[in-house]
Amino acid sequence: MQPAEKYLFTYKGFYFQPDMASMEYLETLEDFEIRDSDVFLVTYPKSGTIWTQNILSLIYHEGHRDGTEKVDLLDRVPWLEYNIRNMDYISRPSPRLFASHLPYYLAPKGLRNRRVKVVYVARNPKDVLVSYYHFSKTSLKLEEVEDFGIFMERFLAGKVLANSWLDHVEGWYSHRDDFDILFLTYEEMKKNLRSCVLKLCNFLGKRLTEKEVDAVVDQATFNKMKADPRANYEFLPPGLIDLSRGHFLRKGTVGDWKNTMTVTQNERFDSVFKERMEKLPIKFCWDINDELCAAISMLKRHSTLAMMEVLRSGHSLSVLSDKLLLFDLTALGDSAGSTRFPTASLTRVIGTCKPTHHDKAMQPHEKHLFTYKGFYFPAELVSLDSLEDFEIRDSDIFIVTYPKSGTVWTQNILSLILHEGHRDGTEHIDLLDRAPWLEANVRNMDYVNRLSPRLFASHLPYYLVPKGLRNRRGKVVYVTRNPKDVLVSCYHFYKIAVTFDDEEEDFGIFMERFLAGKVVASLWLDHVEGWYSHRDDFNILFLTYEEMKKDLRSCVLKLCNFLGKRLTEKEVDAVVDQATFNKMKADPRANYDFLPANFMDHSKGHFLRKGTVGDWKNTMTVAQSERFDSVFKERMEKLPMKFCWDMSDLL
Known part of the structure; x- marks a missing residue:
């Protein structure tokens, strides 16, 4: 959407801040008188402008280096288009240093004769975006957009101060022959500041001793700048920055975008920027x-x-x-x-460079979980007495899953396959009666005297199931799902399940618990690996949630064949039709909305949430996805199941 006129106005197609610049003043800049000794620092916002202002001031002013002069950066290197202190730029002594966010076509004409020096600093646009977003929250002159996703769309469309990052960088680079210009990147400055200081000195014709260069490099580090009242921009008047909400200088890192952008947002960003960025000769470091x-x-x-x-x-x-x-x-x-x-x-x-296991994962509260033989169960819901010797019948069917892996969906499918009254709607029996939980007999049923075929659901690991299952008498359907979607689904489920610990709002901390197996059903890897490596002990069929999403009918037929159930084409059609997510969500027999309030807080959400593949991308940041991979990837590569990570991969 268009930015509000209160915060931005356009001059010759470029966005400026009102109250800090006027049309009349901007019109005078074209003929601004240039001196041969002038130096212009040009950047797109949040690309290292203040850092480079500080470096240039340190290079040019001995009194800055040795601390004898208390002149701040706004006096040392003022903004050309934003003359905040109403200085007399014409009468300033040489060499004059200026900072600017102007695009190439609005720079003073005198710059184009290659008389003066221009230093252009660019920064990878993802870090620019994230830094810009946080800056908009502290700046009283920029419109605050709470939702990062909306802010990103504005940034991608160039509907922000200084317009499109791509246009700005491309413009200056493609017209580089019109200027005496040095290009630097924020990332190379982070990588080797001393080398860049020497490069600047050489370009500007400034000869410094080794000791002076050392002083520049030392005082230009982020921590030194943040503590320096001359350089940290905290001297700005209260009407410009709200320091109670953050500082002008925030982190000063490379790759911090990964902690804010979700995987989906990163893919969206690449879809807009990638093609044009590949044509830029400037190569950016992303981390x-x-x-x-x-x-x-x-x-x-x-x-x-x-x-x-x-x-x-x-x-x-x-x-x-x-x-x-x-x-x-x-x-x-x-x-x-x-x-x-x-x-x-x-x-x-x-x-x-090595996978680092964070120490954030804490032990779950005993109020919510307890352990039995090394496995986490929900407190107050589980009855484990005599399960080991639970009598198995040949006709028994067990649905086994790790939580949030398609359990309810598979319960519904098997109920539809086995019960004509479910398919034709003549019976109104919910899934908790059709396929009750083996280890959580919520309704205190008499499992021993249930009619055959008995259908049970379970999250048990292979080593805790009834001994009778191991003689391959009953049938086991094991459904697994890609663990990133499992993680995100578990996170949302914990918020609505009264019996679980929903006090932890931070997804990052919950993820650490999940990676450490400090959640219901313990570690996903152990659960899946355990069942698969002991598959020969059971009469078992493995399915994945993703293949069920891709071709439900094929999976229904596979289940019928495994269970020895012969259905007509019409009956199979009925199963497939009623097992779709939307039909299940609307079916009171299948959507688990029948659970009482002491189990589920229905005001916070529904048991069935989205039922998609790849929704993890909308929650996990890029950094979190990389962290997840560093823990899971090696063991997952040894699993024979191939998981689909995105819905688009199924098409």
């Missing part, structure tokens, strides 16, 4: 650790002897890092040159 890990990997390949020597001697990781520093990084390409990563960075990243 600083990825490049450092790649560098370390290459260094390791070239330093096997050094590493073997260190490992044999029993020295620490810091010594190993020092050994690695014997090798330069010229093989890594132009972005690294012949520079060396600091030992501290190598030490830090060597650790992050």
Whole structure:
């Protein structure tokens, strides 16, 4: 949608902030008088502008470097188009430093004669987007959009201050021959600040001693800047920034977008930006650790002897890092040159290259869960007495799943297959009576005297099922589902299930519990692996939720064949029709809305939520997805089941 006029106005197709710039003033910029000694810093917003302002001020002003002058950045490097302090730019002493978000076509004409220096800093647009989003919450001059998804759509459409990131970067780069311009990226500055400071000094014709360069690099680090009242922009008046809601300088990292953007949002972003970005000669780093890990990997390949020597001697990781520093990084390409990563960075990243198991997963509360033979059960719902010796009949059928893997769906399908009265609607028996839970006899039924064929549902692991099942007498239908969708479905289910711990609102912490198996039914991997590796002990059919979504009719026929049930074409049609998600959700016999309030808080949601494949992408951030993969991927690759991760893959 269009941004509100209160916050933005357009001049020659470009968005500016009202109250900080006027049409009349902007019209004068075209003929702004340029001096040969002028330096212009140009960026798209949230691309390292303040950082580079600070670096340029440190390079040019000894009083900034040695701390003898208390002049802030807004005086050192004022904004060309936003003259907030009403300075007399014409009379400023040379060299004049200016910052600007202007597009190439609105820059003063004098810049185009290649007389003055332009430093253009670009940053990967996903980090720009996330930084921009958070900045809009602290800036009193920008419209606050609470929903990140809506803000992202505005950003992608260029309906934000400074318009489209792509247009801005492409514009300046494609017209680079019109200017005396140096291009830098935020990421290369993060990767090797000293190298970039030297590059800037060389471009600007500024000769600094080694000690002076050291001072620039030291004071331009993020932590030093954030603590420096001259550089942190906290000197802005209250009418511009609400410091109670955040700081102008937030994190200063590379790859933080992964902690905000969901996988779906990342895919949406790529669908809009990817094609045009591939044509840009500027190559962006999307996660600083990825490049450092790649560098370390290459260094390791070239330093096997050094590493073997260190490992044999029993020295620490810091010594190993020092050994690695014997090798330069010229093989890594132009972005690294012949520079060396600091030992501290190598030490830090060597650790992050390995899957790291966070310590956030806490023990579940005894009020909600208890353990029996190493397996988590919901408190007050489970009766485990005598299950081991539960008498099995040849005609028994057991639906076994890990929670939120299609259990209710399969209960419904089997009930429809086995009961004509369910198919034709003449019987109004709900699923809790049709296919009761073996370990949770909620209605205190007499399981022993139930009529055959008895149908049971269960989340039990293979080692806790009745012994009689192991002689391959009864039939077991095991349904599994991709674990990311299971995780997200469990998270939402915990919020409506009164018997579970719904106090934890943070999805990230819940995910850590799930990955550690500190949830109902313990670890997904153990459950699936356990049943599959002991498949020869049971008369078992494996199905996946995703294949049921892809071709339900085929799965119904497979179930009929496994169970020895012969249905007519018309009967199969009836099963398939009534087993669709929408039909189930509307069927009071199948939707579990019949559960009493002491089990389910129906005001918070329904037992059946979406019934899709790939919904995890709308909840999990990219960082969370990567974290999940680091824990699950290796073991999952050994499973013979191939999971589908996105609904589009089924088409």
